[in-house]
Amino acid sequence: MSATDAGNMPAMTYREAMREALREALAADDRVFIMGEDVADYGGPYAVTKGLHEEFGRDRVRNTPLSEAGFVGAGIGAALGGLRPIVEIMTVNFSLLALDQLVNTAATLHHMSGGQFNVPLVVRITTGAGRQLAAQHSHSLEGWFAHVPGLKVIAPATPEDARWMLPTALADPNPVIIFEHSVLYNESGPVGPATGPIDITKAAIRRAGTELTIVASAGMVPKALAAAEQVAKAGVSAEVIDLRSLRPLDVSTLTQSVQRTNRALVLDEGWRTGGLNAEVAATLAESCFWSLDAPIVRLAGSEVPIPYAKHLEDAAIPQVDDIVAAAINLVRPEQ
Amino acid sequence: MTSSTADPHTFEYLLPSLGADMDYGSIIEWRVSVGDTVSRGDIIAVVDTEKSDIDIEIWHDGVIEEFLVPTGEEIDVGTPLARLRRLEGDTSPTPPIPASAATTPASERPRASPLARRLAAERGVDLSTVTGSGPSGAIVEADIHTSTPIPDATPPTHQPQDATAKMRALIAERMTRSNSEIPHYYLSRVVDLTALENWLTAQNAERSITERLLPAALYIRAVGLAAARHRELNGYWNDGRFEPGPAVNVAMAISLRKGGLVTPHVADADKQSPDEIMSTLTELVNAARSGGLRSSWMTGATITITNLGETGADLVHGVISPPQVALVGFGRPALRPWVVNDELVARTIATVTLAADHRATDGAVGSRFLATLASLLEDPEKL
Numbered sequence: 241m242s243a244t245d246a247g248n249m250p251a252m253t254y255r256e257a258m259r260e261a262l263r264e265a266l267a268a269d270d271r272v273f274i275m276g277e278d279v280a281d282y283g284g285p286y287a288v289t290k291g292l293h294e295e296f297g298r299d300r301v302r303n304t305p306l307s308e309a310g311f312v313g314a315g316i317g318a319a320l321g322g323l324r325p326i327v328e329i330m331t332v333n334f335s336l337l338a339l340d341q342l343v344n345t346a347a348t349l350h351h352m353s354g355g356q357f358n359v360p361l362v363v364r365i366t367t368g369a370g371r372q373l374a375a376q377h378s379h380s381l382e383g384w385f386a387h388v389p390g391l392k393v394i395a396p397a398t399p400e401d402a403r404w405m406l407p408t409a410l411a412d413p414n415p416v417i418i419f420e421h422s423v424l425y426n427e428s429g430p431v432g433p434a435t436g437p438i439d440i441t442k443a444a445i446r447r448a449g450t451e452l453t454i455v456a457s458a459g460m461v462p463k464a465l466a467a468a469e470q471v472a473k474a475g476v477s478a479e480v481i482d483l484r485s486l487r488p489l490d491v492s493t494l495t496q497s498v499q500r501t502n503r504a505l506v507l508d509e510g511w512r513t514g515g516l517n518a519e520v521a522a523t524l525a526e527s528c529f530w531s532l533d534a535p536i537v538r539l540a541g542s543e544v545p546i547p548y549a550k551h552l553e554d555a556a557i558p559q560v561d562d563i564v565a566a567a568i569n570l571v572r573p574e575q
Numbered sequence: 576m577t578s579s580t581a582d583p584h585t586f587e588y589l590l591p592s593l594g595a596d597m598d599y600g601s602i603i604e605w606r607v608s609v610g611d612t613v614s615r616g617d618i619i620a621v622v623d624t625e626k627s628d629i630d631i632e633i634w635h636d637g638v639i640e641e642f643l644v645p646t647g648e649e650i651d652v653g654t655p656l657a658r659l660r661r662l663e664g665d666t667s668p669t670p671p672i673p674a675s676a677a678t679t680p681a682s683e684r685p686r687a688s689p690l691a692r693r694l695a696a697e698r699g700v701d702l703s704t705v706t707g708s709g710p711s712g713a714i715v716e717a718d719i720h721t722s723t724p725i726p727d728a729t730p731p732t733h734q735p736q737d738a739t740a741k742m743r744a745l746i747a748e749r750m751t752r753s754n755s756e757i758p759h760y761y762l763s764r765v766v767d768l769t770a771l772e773n774w775l776t777a778q779n780a781e782r783s784i785t786e787r788l789l790p791a792a793l794y795i796r797a798v799g800l801a802a803a804r805h806r807e808l809n810g811y812w813n814d815g816r817f818e819p820g821p822a823v824n825v826a827m828a829i830s831l832r833k834g835g836l837v838t839p840h841v842a843d844a845d846k847q848s849p850d851e852i853m854s855t856l857t858e859l860v861n862a863a864r865s866g867g868l869r870s871s872w873m874t875g876a877t878i879t880i881t882n883l884g885e886t887g888a889d890l891v892h893g894v895i896s897p898p899q900v901a902l903v904g905f906g907r908p909a910l911r912p913w914v915v916n917d918e919l920v921a922r923t924i925a926t927v928t929l930a931a932d933h934r935a936t937d938g939a940v941g942s943r944f945l946a947t948l949a950s951l952l953e954d955p956e957k958l
Contacts, residue, residue, distance in 0.1 A: 502690050502716060533716045534689040534709070573710045 249430035257403035257431050258288050260328065265410055266296045269324060272410065275302040275311055276328030284424050285330045286366060312338035312363065316346050319361040332367040332381045336390065346415040347390030358413040368459045368509055369557050370423040375545035380509040382419045383516035386487040392546035393487040395419040395461055396441050397461035399429040401484060408440045421459035443490035445497065449479035451571045455494065455520055457483040460507040461556065467563035476571045486516060494520065495527040502533040503570050511555050512540035539566050585640060587655040591872050598704060599623045602646045602656065607848045611639050616868065625741040627837055628866040629873055636662050694719040721755040722914035723748040725955050742835035751895050758933040761892045764945040766952050768908050769922045773849050774955040791827065792853035793880050796958045798903050801845025801948040802878050807936045808944050809877045811898040817935040820877030827856065828881040829863045838864045838896060840876035849958055883907055893930040900932035
């Protein structure tokens with residue numbers, strides 16, 4: 241999309257874009273319904289579903305008890321029964337109560353039934369730190385879900401993707417988990433008109449560059465772009481890739497980029513050990529070894545529960561300055 | 576260059592690297608025999624390098640016990656050439672390898688990125704000849720781009736008709752590296768050499784032809800003194816930082832009649848008198864043109880002069896000889912109209928230039944250096 245095109249598009253917040261996507265889904269298909277904690281009258285903990293229950297009624301925008309295992313299980317049942325549920329989990333920390341339903345049931349039934357049953361379930365989960373919600377509401381556990389065969393895991397990082405990834409996820413006959421980073425909800429950006437089904441398994445090059453590839457997802461994407469802008473002033477040309485899909489990983493786009501730039505900086509807001517960034521880094525080491533001019537560098541969350549205090553929370557996850565320093569050090573180690 | 580042996584009473588003399596670009600050489604002839612007692616500084620052999628034939632000196636006293644390589648055979652730098660027995664009562668440790676002769680042992684795998692390794696393999700670049708600019712001196716892609724494939728990978732033999740071509744290839748390699756790696760900056764200063772010329776004429780009037788001083792000796796002296804006062808320009812750029820030279824050793828580019836050039840140096844040019852420098856310079860020029868340059872003249876230069884002479888060009892923007900950080904160029908001195916005390920007079924004028932490595936210094940340093948140099952050249956009594 242050219243800058244001119246983007247300039248002509250209406251700007252929308254990430255929250256509005258997601259709400260528009262939900263509204264369209266509810267309007268287009270009677271089988272679609274939303275359920276989760278406080279999604280109706282309260283409008284959802286992050287106000288994404290605000291107004292939808294007035295428009296579509298309580299049957300289609302349903303409040304649930306505080307039982308993730310229960311309502312995710314109900315969602316799986318509804319999907320098996322022919323509906324197209326969109327289940328909202330308030331934060332990824334709470335999704336752990338539903339891990340059994342997601343990992344042992346949603347992800348396995350197609351396989352265990354020899355292809356007889358599909359689970360066309362969409363689960364929306366808020367993730368990430370940055371809103372001072374402390375350790376039980378701020379973690380980034382997307383990598384855990386990306387580990388599981390049978391799930392597709394996507395992370396829209398722009399309003400455009402928040403608007404248009406949902407229809408493809410809903411059309412998928414198998415479970416798709418959508419991670420929405422909480423600091424992105426107020427981010428504003430251009431949203432273009434529908435252009436037909438979009439591929440939700442492809443990564444996107446958000447900024448072209450020649451000297452290093454910064455791999456980011458979700459809340460790390462705007463930070464990576466801001467850092468790329470800053471390092472450009474220091475004469476370092478950084479390419480920024482937004483993973484979009486955490487499972488499957490778009491190895492081809494990643495590989496082609498790093499084979500051009502010869503250096504990779506992999507960002508992850510989640511913890512470093514055993515994180516998704518380790519998977520990306522190892523994949524790049526396998527596919528790009530003979531193109532690497534420097535060791536692959538990872539920048540990830542500190543290995544602590546996310547703190548409540550603002551300065552500690554900021555220190556616990558990669559910030560723009562950290563990315564700038566890592567990028568410059570990778571490309572110009574002498575400076 | 577020496578190495579300890581299992582027997583504490585003996586040590587080995589290894590083929591030294593006679594310059595950053597030398598990886599191998601061969602013994603043309605031994606200048607000593609088995610059983611000879613040698614002292615530090617004695618010439619023990621003549622080595623054929625690609626650039627020229629060089630007399631190599633021993634760094635430690637001893638008695639030659641055995642020659643370990645035959646003459647004429649191509650050998651790598653660091654290969655033991657001879658085993659020597661220590662003199663009676665010599666319990667000193669084997670002297671450390673002189674810095675200028677230190678090289679990476681051939682067996683050590685150079686640190687290089689996977690991309691650098693692949694490119695080096697594709698282009699026929701020997702990684703052991705490449706200087707790394709990455710972290711901890713690792714060789715990265717850019718270093719391969721600025722290096723040149725070995726011009727002739729087949730084992731060279733001592734063939735005089737090839738020597739010129741080989742020297743050309745070596746100069747090409749070094750100058751390519753210099754111009755691609757070193758961000759040069761250039762400054763020039765117009766200098767009035769009338770006083771220097773008059774002083775030389777007066778000096779030489781009382782001397783026999785063989786004792787006469789040439790301007791080049793005074794240039795070397797002046798550059799030596801100026802470099803001693805501006806140490807930032809006297810030394811080496813190594814591993815991403817400047818290392819000051821341990822002394823002021825001023826090299827002079829000497830062009831050879833058969834083509835090519837060599838750059839032997841005058842050691843301690845800041846401490847020697849013009850007469851001493853002149854006598855060394857005569858030796859250097861004769862040795863360069865007839866063969867027989869001593870190894871100690873060829874390594875350890877800290878700054879270089881290129882002098883275009885009386886019939887040359889007016890101005891030279893030189894190419895620095897890495898790892899040095901500065902090169903001083905003397906243009907052709909000529910009579911020019913000049914203003915002295917508000918009057919237009921004819922004076923002998925030359926343009927002196929400085930090419931310097933911007934990684935090591937900034938223009939202000941270079942400018943001060945040229946000002947010092949000009950004040951020395953314009954007042955020859957200071958020399």
